[in-house]
Amino acid sequence: AVGVQLRGTRRRILRAKRAVISNASIWDTTRLLPEEALTEPQREARMNTPMTGSFVHLHLGIDATGLPADLESHYSVVNSWDPIDAPQNHVIISIPSVLDPSLAPAGCHTIHAYAAANEPFELYANYTDNAQYQALKAERCEFLWKAIERSIPDVRQRVKVTMEGSPITHARFNRRYKGSYGPAIRAGEAKFPYP
DSSP states (O other): OOOEEEOOOOOHHHHHHSSSOOOOHHHHHHHHSSSSSSOHHHEEEEEHHHOOOOOEEEEEEEEEEEEEETSSEEEEEOOOTTTTTTTEEEEEEGGGGGGGGGGSSEEEEEEEEEEEEEEEEETTTOOOOOEEEEEEHHHHHHHHHHHHHHOOOHHHHEEEEEEEEEEHHHHHTTOOHHHHHOOOOOOOTTSOOOO
């Protein structure tokens, strides 16, 4: 790579003097490079970097009427400690409107529940039928609902807005290869095999 081509009407190119630093994942960066920039073994090594799983998300807008005044802004639900990174096991729940009421309409809360870096992209990869894809997302988000229900048992009756996100959503809106959170290289066990 020699620089960055900017989008827009002029499509200006900023040329690098020493190197180009990419904020994209190793897989996305490798796919952006011209074929001659890497040998086939180099390209293959980068594309075979171990990757974490993706995300499944549940975004809600709920009626907050009657909820306890001491509702926390964050919860973490772990269904089993072994292994903690198993799919559908560890749920992070954020209710930011507890801290900043302007993030939701008066009398409401926003909730974001997700399982980070452990949802398999492959489950979603071959869906072409939208109805089947939506059904799969709903099925895969069920454990997120159950985690929220530990703190807000009647959350389903309070819902005003529901948005479910899958690894496909994560790949599309965050431009992440296969919706991955990033490389699965454990500190102290391995390191990137390339600069």
